Each structure stands twice: as structure tokens, then as C-alpha cells.
Amino acid sequence: MAHSQETREKLRQLYVSGSQTLETAAMMCEVPQATARNWKKAAKAKGDDWDKLRAAYTLAGGGIEDLSRAMLAGFLMQYNNTMTMLQEEDTEKLPPSERAKLLASLADAFTKTVAANRRMMPEISELAVAMETIKAFGDFIRENRPAVAMDFIELIEMFAPELQRRFSS
Template identity: 35%
Template sequence: MAHPKDTRIKARNMYVQTRCAIPTISAALDVPEGTLRKWKGDAKQSGDDWDIARAAATMKGEGLETMVSAVIEDFTVMFQVTMEQVKEDPDIKPDSKVKLMASLSDSFNKMVLAAGRSAPKLNEMAIAMDVVKRLAEFIAGEFPQHGTAFQEILEPFGTEIVKVYQT
């Protein structure tokens, strides 16, 4: 299905100016994610790199702290999507899910710590995420039978942590 040119322009603006993720743009404009990725790739080949434009727009208007926060926000979305995929996959056993969750939490924690060095106001969030990571590791090692319950609680709790510590 061909989409009007203004839909492509709206998609680019949503991506660059409001930092929407591809899945969000897809849902908002009723355009398949694959089509959006193709548009983005075609634009890059033509000299219009949406990612560079996005970074420039962020730096221009908001400065380093906001840009670091945006990176954390993007990573958080990926983290949540991956956690959801792990949660929904019936082929992954509970003890393996706990290990995957601990690994994801570790990656998230490292990213937040690095961001905290760049933007000190984010340091509190880094500490909170370290506590969550350590809890995931503790449960995986000492109480693997509670992995499913922990997994069920972790995602909504992560949302609460972001609300409390967001800059």
C-alpha cells in the first residue's frame, strides 16, 4: 500500500523532533514498522540521516542532560520490550528467565551508571537500578523458584522507579 508523502514527513518529524520510537510511529500513523525502516534507510542513502538529525535536534534544544535522559529513555523502551519478550516466551524455563532478567538488569545498570557520569542528576536512578540488579542476582542464586513472581513484579516496579528518579 502506497502512503502519501505527508505521512513520510510526519514519520520523520515524529522520529526526529519528538523522539518517538519506530513502533510508536507505526501505531500512530498505521504504517508497518518495516516500511518506516525502509523510509529511514532510503532517506539516509539520499543524505538525510534521521538519527543524525535526531541527535542534532536534541542537542540544539535541550543540552547534554536531556540528551542523556533521552538515551536512557530509548534504552528503557528496548529493555521493557525485551523483558516482555522473555516473559512471554513459553520455551524459556523460569530459572533461565531469571538469569536473562539479571543479565538485562546488569546491562541496564551499566548504561545508567555511564549516563550518570555524564549527567550527575541521573546518579540516583543509577543507584536504584543497581539495587534492582543485585536483587535479581540474589533471587537467581538463592531463590530461583521465585523467578516467575519476580519477573511479574519487576516490569511494573521499573516503571515506578523511573517515575520517582526521573530528572
Template identity: 45%
Template sequence: MAHGDDTKRAVRAAFVFDGLELPAAAAKHGVAEGTARRWKYQAKEVGDDWDKARGAQMLAGGGIEEVARQTLAIVVMQVQTTVQAINESPDMRPEVKVQMLTSLADAYNKLLAASRRLMPETSQLATAMDVLQKFGQFIRDKYPKHLAAFAEVLEPFGDELGKY
């Protein structure tokens, strides 16, 4: 079935301006997903990158703060899941646990640093994560016998930080 330029523009608008994923944008306008993907690819070939246009729209429309919040929420859930998995690994040595937790805290810190400009309230949480990372390194270097206890209390303490 052939679609006109109006339908193609409507699918693009739904993707770029309404923020719909491509399958949803296509379905909204009665277009097969494959057709919409082809249009998107063809447009990119001639300089109309729908993904870049969508990103620009998100930034211009103030949606970036919401995206940053959603990203942080996803990362926080992943951090909690990972910390729980580390804590529930009986065969993992405490030194390995702390190294993994330190690495996780570092990655989390980097995400917070990037979002700090977008969401100033995350600055306090970033500072807290930096302190935790340094504290973990201090324990590993000076009091290695306490690594297991540190790993055990880190997750519930993270939950407490989330309340502030």
C-alpha cells in the first residue's frame, strides 16, 4: 500500500515531536513498521536524521530533565539489583565485592556529574556517592577485614540516601 507524503510527515512528527517510538508512530498512522524504518533510513541518507531531530526537540522542549530523571531512576534500580547480587554471592571474596562496589559507585558518580547541570538537586547525592567511594577505598586500604561489613551495609544506606 502506497502512502503519501502527508503520512510520512505525520509518522516523522509523531516520532520527533510526540516522542513516540517508531513502531508506535507507525501504528498511529496505519503504516507498517518496516515502511516507517525505511522512511527513517531514507531520510537520514538525504540529511534528515530523525533521531537527531528528536534529540534536539527533546532539549528544546525541556524534556531533557525528564529523560535525565528516568535515566537516573533506571540506573539506581540497576545499582540496587547489582549490589544485592554482590551481597548474595557467598563465593565472592570481600575484596572482590568492594572492588565491584567501588567501580559501580564510580560509574554512578559519572552519571550524576553529567546530570548535575541538568538537575541541580542531584549535586548533593553526587557528593554523597563520592564520599562513599572514598570511604570504600579507605576501608580496602586500611581496614580490609571490615570489607564484608561495609559491603553488607552499603545497600541499605543507599536506600536511606534516596530519602533525602
């Protein structure tokens, strides 16, 4: 099924703005996740790196807390869809042992997602505090030295793995 350019742009905007994960944006745009990943990969090959734009958007004001909430909301939608599917499945089609395995796996994923989300929240995350400091410095640069703002963003993208290494547990 061919999708319109408008659909592709909507998906890109939802992802780049940081308001949705790629998977959630794909669901919202009624596009298969594989198609969304292919669009993202093709765009990167043409110089339109969605991840770099997303990082710049987050740095410019999207905020790690917004990203954390979006990730948790995306997971909870998937969690709810899976639970609904498990409740609607004919019990003859899915043996109780398989249902138990799926529920255990879903519970484990939920626990891990909530723990990861908790680590990302600013009030309990050193990385988030560091990122907030960098954001404030970025705002300062944009207001006082706009000519160097793009250089700052490029350097921060290069520095991000070091921040992750220093502040992640």
C-alpha cells in the first residue's frame, strides 16, 4: 500500500518533535513499523537524519521529561493492546502455558520500562540534570551568540555519548 507524502511528513514530525516514538508514530499514522523504519533509513541516506533532528529538538526545548512521558505512553499503548489481544483470544487457540509465558514476558517488559522511565525522570536522574544544564547553556548561546549556535549543537551531539557514559548507571 502506497502512503501519501503527507502521511510520511506527519510521521516524521511526530518522531522528530520527540512527541512520539517511531513505533507509536507509525501506529498513529496507520503505517507498518517496518515502513516507518525504512522511511527513516532512506531519509538518513539522503542527509535527513531524523535522530539528529530529534536530538536537536530535545536540546532546544522538547526536554527529557517529555521524551520519557512519550516513551512510557507508547509502551502503555502496546501493553494495553497486547492485554486486550490476550483476553480476546480463543482459549483453545492459545494453551494456558503459552498465555502464562506471554503474561510473564509482558510483566517483565512493564517492570523494565517503568524502571527505565524512572531513571530518565529529571527529579531522579543525574543525566537529566546534566542535559538540563546543557539546554540552559544552549539557550544562553542562542540569545547571546546566535552565530555559534549550530556549532554548539554539533559539538553537543558529539559529546552526548560521553554524558551517557558518565551519568548512566
